[in-house]
Amino acid sequence: MKKNLSKQKVIHAASSLFFQKGFHGTSVRDIAQKAKVNVSSVSYYFNGKQGLLEYAVTKYYEEYLKTIEATLEAAENWSAIDRLNELIFTIIQYKQSKLQLTCFIQRELTLDSVFVREMVITYLAKENFHIRTAFYNVLAGKKLPGDEKDYLLMQLKGMLITPYILHNEWKDRVIGDYSHEVFVNKYVKTIQNWLKFIVEN
Amino acid sequence: MKKNLSKQKVIHAASSLFFQKGFHGTSVRDIAQKAKVNVSSVSYYFNGKQGLLEYAVTKYYEEYLKTIEATLEAAENWSAIDRLNELIFTIIQYKQSKLQLTCFIQRELTLDSVFVREMVITYLAKENFHIRTAFYNVLAGKKLPGDEKDYLLMQLKGMLITPYILHNEWKDRVIGDYSHEVFVNKYVKTIQNWLKFIVEN
DNA sequence: TTCCTGTCGAACAAAAGTTGCAGGATTTCC
DNA sequence: GGAAATCCTGCAACTTTTGTTCGACAGGAA
Numbered sequence: 043m044k045k046n047l048s049k050q051k052v053i054h055a056a057s058s059l060f061f062q063k064g065f066h067g068t069s070v071r072d073i074a075q076k077a078k079v080n081v082s083s084v085s086y087y088f089n090g091k092q093g094l095l096e097y098a099v100t101k102y103y104e105e106y107l108k109t110i111e112a113t114l115e116a117a118e119n120w121s122a123i124d125r126l127n128e129l130i131f132t133i134i135q136y137k138q139s140k141l142q143l144t145c146f147i148q149r150e151l152t153l154d155s156v157f158v159r160e161m162v163i164t165y166l167a168k169e170n171f172h173i174r175t176a177f178y179n180v181l182a183g184k185k186l187p188g189d190e191k192d193y194l195l196m197q198l199k200g201m202l203i204t205p206y207i208l209h210n211e212w213k214d215r216v217i218g219d220y221s222h223e224v225f226v227n228k229y230v231k232t233i234q235n236w237l238k239f240i241v242e243n
Numbered sequence: 244m245k246k247n248l249s250k251q252k253v254i255h256a257a258s259s260l261f262f263q264k265g266f267h268g269t270s271v272r273d274i275a276q277k278a279k280v281n282v283s284s285v286s287y288y289f290n291g292k293q294g295l296l297e298y299a300v301t302k303y304y305e306e307y308l309k310t311i312e313a314t315l316e317a318a319e320n321w322s323a324i325d326r327l328n329e330l331i332f333t334i335i336q337y338k339q340s341k342l343q344l345t346c347f348i349q350r351e352l353t354l355d356s357v358f359v360r361e362m363v364i365t366y367l368a369k370e371n372f373h374i375r376t377a378f379y380n381v382l383a384g385k386k387l388p389g390d391e392k393d394y395l396l397m398q399l400k401g402m403l404i405t406p407y408i409l410h411n412e413w414k415d416r417v418i419g420d421y422s423h424e425v426f427v428n429k430y431v432k433t434i435q436n437w438l439k440f441i442v443e444n
Numbered sequence: 445t446t447c448c449t450g451t452c453g454a455a456c457a458a459a460a461g462t463t464g465c466a467g468g469a470t471t472t473c474c
Numbered sequence: 475g476g477a478a479a480t481c482c483t484g485c486a487a488c489t490t491t492t493g494t495t496c497g498a499c500a501g502g503a504a
Contacts, residue, residue, distance in 0.1 A: 066267035200405030239440040
């Protein structure tokens with residue numbers, strides 16, 4: 043019963059290579075070689091290279107949104123600030139748990155293609171809605187001039203992706219499973235400190 | 244006297260296409276077509292596609308570092324916090340002035356290649372040194388536990404690149420030359436507010 | 445057996461980066 | 475001012491690489 047063993051191997055190899063060399067910088071032969079399967083396996087399982095990309099990204103975001111929404115639901119009756127803090131923790135934790143995919147997808151989303159636009163509509167719009175809603179709820183009591191809220195939201199969203207863009211400079215700090223956990227806790231605390239300042243001023 | 248007119252056209256077209264589709268996602272024929280020059284011009288002027296990349300990135304960072312260092316020199320006798328604020332302003336202003344190249348290079352630097360490693364050693368190490376030095380000087384008086392300084396530095400560096408990664412979400416705000424200026428001022432102020440909080444707490 | 449799933453190698457067409465060469469334009473030098 | 479050298483452009487061709495597909499074959503399930 044070696045069910046779909048090759049499929050898993052392809053996904054694993056592709057994640058690693060896409061992360062390292064980018065989507066266009068990786069050939070299906072690279073992937074097949076790294077996964078130790080035949081070249082045609084990629085087309086067989088995923089309907090080609092593009093299909094492999096769509097499969098990986100879709101799976102990533104489906105789970106991502108599910109995790110986020112579960113968190114928000116569980117914290118439904120919490121205070122606005124607690125809810126947001128919990129959301130931040132969940133997001134960083136999820137991203138850290140799929141580090142390579144996170145970095146890769148984050149990079150790919152800065153491109154301008156049909157596929158990216160589809161992902162933006164299908165998933166990023168929802169993600170953005172959840173973060174914005176939670177953040178604005180926290181800011182609800184405060185009087186802020188004009189578009190200042192937008193700039194603060196941008197700052198927050200920036201903090202949620204920074205570790206996965208400056209990853210090269212920080213990878214030395216995150217090696218074992220344990221240090222992943224440490225990083226999540228410390229970094230989330232850093233963001234939450236910023237948040238506290240925003241609310242209290 | 245149409246000196247190197249084609250060369251300029253190639254650079255311009257390449258910047259735009261690399262920004263939009265990435266380096267590996269853009270072919271020399273794409274570039275030649277957009278620039279309305281012959282395919283062989285790319286090899287003629289830049290020694291191939293890779294040479295074009297190196298030319299553009301090198302030029303970008305040479306000027307970037309020169310700008311940064313000129314700012315720091317001019318602000319030599321200022322207070323630490325004023326110096327850092329001025330540095331932040333200079334950086335954001337420069338990045339905004341070459342928006343497409345900034346976004347493109349930022350993305351390309353998240354890859355793992357020989358070229359990227361060279362750029363990190365040659366330029367990013369210097370950039371990092373200037374930012375870190377200026378930031379740590381501001382924090383000099385404060386007692387902060389362990390690696391908290393590092394996390395704050397990361398937060399700062401994140402803010403300096405966020406607009407050029409979340410660019411897709413923010414491009415609506417930045418259209419004319421005037422709005423570029425407005426954006427720089429407002430966004431720099433947002434960062435400086437954060438900085439003020441860090442220093443005073 | 446028969447059927448279905450998975451694997452493999454070979455092959456193909458398209459795309460990519462590069463190069464050589466010829467002709468035209470421009471500059472340089474006498 | 476004219477000849478010579480240099481620079482630039484355009485076309486075509488070549489080599490490699492890339493993504494995909496096809497048919498053959500093995501092995502377990504029905």
